[in-house]
Amino acid sequence: MSIARDFVQRIAGFELNALRAAEVLGEEYEKVRIRPGGTPIHDLNGTPLYHRLPLARGANAGYVDVAVHEAFGEPLLATAMGLDWDEKALVEEGKRAARKGRRGLKYDRIRFVAFSYPKIALQFLRDEQETLMLELGTWTEVPPATKRDRKPLEPENFERWSFLDELPQEVRRARARNFKKRLGLWAVPQLRRIDPRLVALDTLRVRDFAIRLFDTRELHYSTRNTDHVPCYELRGQRTNVWCVAASVEMVLNFYRYTYDQVRLATELGLGTLSNPNGLPYARVGDVVTVMENLSSSSLDVTMHTNPAFNLFRDEIRANRPLISFIPGHSRTVAGYTRSLIHLVNQIGFTGLLVYDPWPPNAGVITRWENFATQTYQYAYSSVLQQV
Amino acid sequence: MTKRAPPPDASQRIREAAQRLLASGAVGDERARRPGALGTPVPVRTPSGELNSWFVPVAADGGRLAAFLQLLPDGTLMRFSSFATPPPAADWLDAKTILRRARAAQRPGETPGRPFLTYDRNPDRLAWGVIFTDARGAERLVFVAGDAVYSPPVGGGVS
Numbered sequence: 333m334s335i336a337r338d339f340v341q342r343i344a345g346f347e348l349n350a351l352r353a354a355e356v357l358g359e360e361y362e363k364v365r366i367r368p369g370g371t372p373i374h375d376l377n378g379t380p381l382y383h384r385l386p387l388a389r390g391a392n393a394g395y396v397d398v399a400v401h402e403a404f405g406e407p408l409l410a411t412a413m414g415l416d417w418d419e420k421a422l423v424e425e426g427k428r429a430a431r432k433g434r435r436g437l438k439y440d441r442i443r444f445v446a447f448s449y450p451k452i453a454l455q456f457l458r459d460e461q462e463t464l465m466l467e468l469g470t471w472t473e474v475p476p477a478t479k480r481d482r483k484p485l486e487p488e489n490f491e492r493w494s495f496l497d498e499l500p501q502e503v504r505r506a507r508a509r510n511f512k513k514r515l516g517l518w519a520v521p522q523l524r525r526i527d528p529r530l531v532a533l534d535t536l537r538v539r540d541f542a543i544r545l546f547d548t549r550e551l552h553y554s555t556r557n558t559d560h561v562p563c564y565e566l567r568g569q570r571t572n573v574w575c576v577a578a579s580v581e582m583v584l585n586f587y588r589y590t591y592d593q594v595r596l597a598t599e600l601g602l603g604t605l606s607n608p609n610g611l612p613y614a615r616v617g618d619v620v621t622v623m624e625n626l627s628s629s630s631l632d633v634t635m636h637t638n639p640a641f642n643l644f645r646d647e648i649r650a651n652r653p654l655i656s657f658i659p660g661h662s663r664t665v666a667g668y669t670r671s672l673i674h675l676v677n678q679i680g681f682t683g684l685l686v687y688d689p690w691p692p693n694a695g696v697i698t699r700w701e702n703f704a705t706q707t708y709q710y711a712y713s714s715v716l717q718q719v
Numbered sequence: 720m721t722k723r724a725p726p727p728d729a730s731q732r733i734r735e736a737a738q739r740l741l742a743s744g745a746v747g748d749e750r751a752r753r754p755g756a757l758g759t760p761v762p763v764r765t766p767s768g769e770l771n772s773w774f775v776p777v778a779a780d781g782g783r784l785a786a787f788l789q790l791l792p793d794g795t796l797m798r799f800s801s802f803a804t805p806p807p808a809a810d811w812l813d814a815k816t817i818l819r820r821a822r823a824a825q826r827p828g829e830t831p832g833r834p835f836l837t838y839d840r841n842p843d844r845l846a847w848g849v850i851f852t853d854a855r856g857a858e859r860l861v862f863v864a865g866d867a868v869y870s871p872p873v874g875g876g877v878s
């Protein structure tokens with residue numbers, strides 16, 4: 333599946349407008365117009381990969397890359413303002429560079445090729461056979477392909493390679509499904525009368541159409557979305573070194589076990605109110621045994637090292653809080669959010685809802701903690717075994 | 720300890736970044752979006768004095784602190800945190816109040832320095848630091864986090 337050339341401008345418009353609505357794209361994109369035309373960029377094997385379309389707002393110019401091949405998984409590949417894209421001028425410059433390097437060069441056609449995606453070159457062809465390839469901008473000749481014993485998608489510097497030929501089949505299949513799904517979003521009847529070629533914050537504010545920009549979930553009484561009442565409480569740590577006791581208290585409270593921090597500190601070996609201490613790293617496993625003991629093994633607790641965002645997401649989806657250890661501190665996690673619309677190859681916003689026992693005797697609820705700016709050392713998940 | 724001053728316009732840039740984050744609706748609540756709710760950003764320094772991040776207070780009625788944003792020096796959001804029971808803003812923003820609290824840990828012959836916003840091992844554990852210097856010139860750090868006043872815990876671990 334690929335996008336027809338005349339449809340590219342419309343898809344580019346919807347994608348840019350969605351990013352603008354999510355404010356992933358800032359003010360510099362407000363009232364930007366997508367100019368018609370655009371340059372097809374081909375794979376090394378000749379298949380059209382994407383189009384680069386010029387953008388304009390007054391004297392300011394930019395471009396947007398829109399995939400026409402499903403192998404990218406999503407239509408919007410890249411965009412920039414402040415960088416002009418003038419296809420004609422580039423071709424003329426390329427011709428001049430070609431003449432300088434090869435006086436007798438013959439060709440009947442020129443096309444843009446992603447010779448090492450995303451690096452672009454001008455390919456000079458005669459009777460559909462390449463006679464020369466020059467890297468865009470540097471106008472350095474791209475050497476012919478040589479047989480190299482290497483893994484796919486691990487090219488050497490300045491090596492030409494085919495994005496489509498080297499992409500594993502299973503990845504291509506998964507991306508194709510995603511691509512189709514995304515195009516389906518822009519084909520709904522509510523958007524038929526919209527002209528998306530002008531980018532604006534409110535272009536997609538159309539009756540009966542809501543684009544899902546974030547995937548967000550918090551702990552609540554059940555996994556039924558219709559009855560969404562949060563049911564999680566913050567506990568401040570009672571001393572400056574009892575963050576683990578406070579975190580354990582919060583999770584056990586969620587499961588209706590009531591132990592105060594003094595008792596939990598005794599169980600965890602954290603001293604007394606008048607002579608408290610923290611949990612040494614050599615004993616981080618104690619959290620598992622203490623929680624299991626205090627719940628009479630009703631809770632099956634697991635310690636995860638270097639937890640990824642997906643662990644937090646999956647546990648919250650299952651309506652289970654987690655304890656999260658970061659360097660020197662412990663808190664609990666009761667929700668997550670992640671942006672669903674972002675640029676390909678860029679990470680969107682991922683955040684956690686953190687019930688943090690710090691500062692002592694108060695604590696704070698953090699909505700959201702940027703997952704990219706914190707170091708997650710350990711997480712503890714707990715699964716209810718018996719009721 | 721060296722405390723390098725942030726660029727003169729840094730505080731304003733951070734305030735604008737915080738305003739943009741709140742206006743986008745990605746973080747914050749109605750209280751934080753009210754005109755005038757956002758206070759002056761306070762630099763958060765590493766215990767050795769380098770700029771780590773910025774603390775941007777969100778005021779509540781009655782001179783209380785409702786919430787805060789913590790941003791990296793480039794304006795990237797670290798977190799938006801709110802208090803379940805808003806404490807007096809002075810506990811977190813007034814140097815005199817913080818110093819008065821810190822004096823509870825003062826030893827005979829010690830002189831306190833100016834309080835600076837820092838953290839206890841992790842930027843998640845914000846605290847004001849006050850350095851006490853004794854007659855021989857030896858320095859000792861005391862943390863003030865809300866109503867908690869303490870010396871840095873001995874040894875590592877999770878606390």
